Amino acid sequence: MNALALRYREIPSAAFVAKEFNLRTSTSEPITQESARRWLRGLAIPELDKLLVLRSWLDLDLNALGMPSVEAVEKRNAELKGSTFxxxxxxxxxxxxxxxALQVLMKEVQLLEEKLA
Structure with missing residues (x-):
């Protein structure tokens, strides 16, 4: 996370990142120090809602990460919801x-049984 190093002159601790992230989020679940540690070491990638918090905190350009824009994700979600419906x-x-069809078939079977009886 070079944006952290640029902003704080060094890469801060996972505890610091988790604390600062959690202070800034209102739409996303809070993160643990372990999550922050995984992000800092490149062992995990934050989910989209968390990336949005990081974007506003660190002035990140998500398009530079090869991530789709928020608008593109929302459009795709709308398409999928329509498709699912x-x-x-x-x-x-x-x-x-x-x-x-089964009801019609059952009536025909019943009529055949009555004729055979």
Whole structure:
């Protein structure tokens, strides 16, 4: 995290990063010192909501990280939600069609049983 070194002249401790991060977040879950340590050592990448907090704190350009813009992520999420809704609706309609077909089939079986009896 070169932005930390630039801002504080050295890479601060994981305890410092966790404390400062948690003071600045209102939309994200707080982080532990262990999470901060993993970020600092490059063992983990912060989730998007945490990257947004880091971006505002350290004036980071997430596009420079090869990350999609917030707008792109929100657009993709909206597309996926719409797609999921359409699939759910299709599943419900298919299930209703199968149920209707089974009811017709059961009536035919019942009529055949009555004729054979």
């Amino acid at each position: 359409e699939k759910q609706e299709e599943f419900i309609n298919t299930t209703k069609s199968i149920k209707d």
